[in-house]
Amino acid sequence: MNPESETRTLTDAERFELLEHPELWPDDPAIQAELAELLELHLGLQAHGSDLGTALQVVRPVRSLRSSWFLAAAATLLAVAPTTYALQQGRMLRRQAQDTARIEANAQHRGQNRLWGSFFQQSSELIQRFEQSPPLCNKDHEDRNEERVLAMALLEASRQLAGQTAPVANTQAEIARNELHFWLTELSLEDGCLTPERAQELRRLASTQDLEGQAQRLSALLKGEGS
Numbered sequence: 001m002n003p004e005s006e007t008r009t010l011t012d013a014e015r016f017e018l019l020e021h022p023e024l025w026p027d028d029p030a031i032q033a034e035l036a037e038l039l040e041l042h043l044g045l046q047a048h049g050s051d052l053g054t055a056l057q058v059v060r061p062v063r064s065l066r067s068s069w070f071l072a073a074a075a076t077l078l079a080v081a082p083t084t085y086a087l088q089q090g091r092m093l094r095r096q097a098q099d100t101a102r103i104e105a106n107a108q109h110r111g112q113n114r115l116w117g118s119f120f121q122q123s124s125e126l127i128q129r130f131e132q133s134p135p136l137c138n139k140d141h142e143d144r145n146e147e148r149v150l151a152m153a154l155l156e157a158s159r160q161l162a163g164q165t166a167p168v169a170n171t172q173a174e175i176a177r178n179e180l181h182f183w184l185t186e187l188s189l190e191d192g193c194l195t196p197e198r199a200q201e202l203r204r205l206a207s208t209q210d211l212e213g214q215a216q217r218l219s220a221l222l223k224g225e226g227s
Helices: 012-019 029-047 049-055 068-129 145-162 172-188 196-208 211-225
Strands: 141-143
Touching (some): 068 145, 172 196, 172 211
16 A cells, blocks of 8 residues: 555545455554554454344354444444443453452461461470470579470460461361460469479470470471461
8 A cells, every 4th residue: 555545544445455454554553543443343243243143133154344244243242342341341350359369368378377387386396495404593493484485475376376267177286276275384384493393294294295296297287288
């Protein structure tokens, strides 16, 4: 097409001809915009061709954009498209809302698992510290002040977790938390300077209920699910 033809208004025949041959589109921005709108309309007709064909009682398939069916279908599409678009948008928004809710629920579940896993890990490490020889206070008494402070912090964490749903379906996590809560309470009530007999009693209590083993297993399980 020569430059003079690019500055004039295109006829319908020229529009359809250019629509079928995009490589021949002129450089004129106005004409390109016009052709782009026509192409968008054509794509919309293809997407809704079956519905429009029924509405217009089309018997034979359309083979050319120049047919009168295209013009009639275009008019029909302009009337139907807003409703179709609204339905599509509604479905898309519902899917987005469902996806967002699912993502938030999964994120909340993982975060909850990490909190419980961290509680069990720190509890396990605290129990392990009782297997180590501490410094002494008041002659032969064991200095367990640091352990007592940690126990008080873990008690507060345990109280916060008590207000949440246990992440393990068989309530294993809640049972273990309750058992650890009792042991942590026993330690927090001490003054931090324990007699060897009292320290041994706390070690025996933890060993009898396998608190360290339970805490380690649940920590690994929940941190794996929370990753």
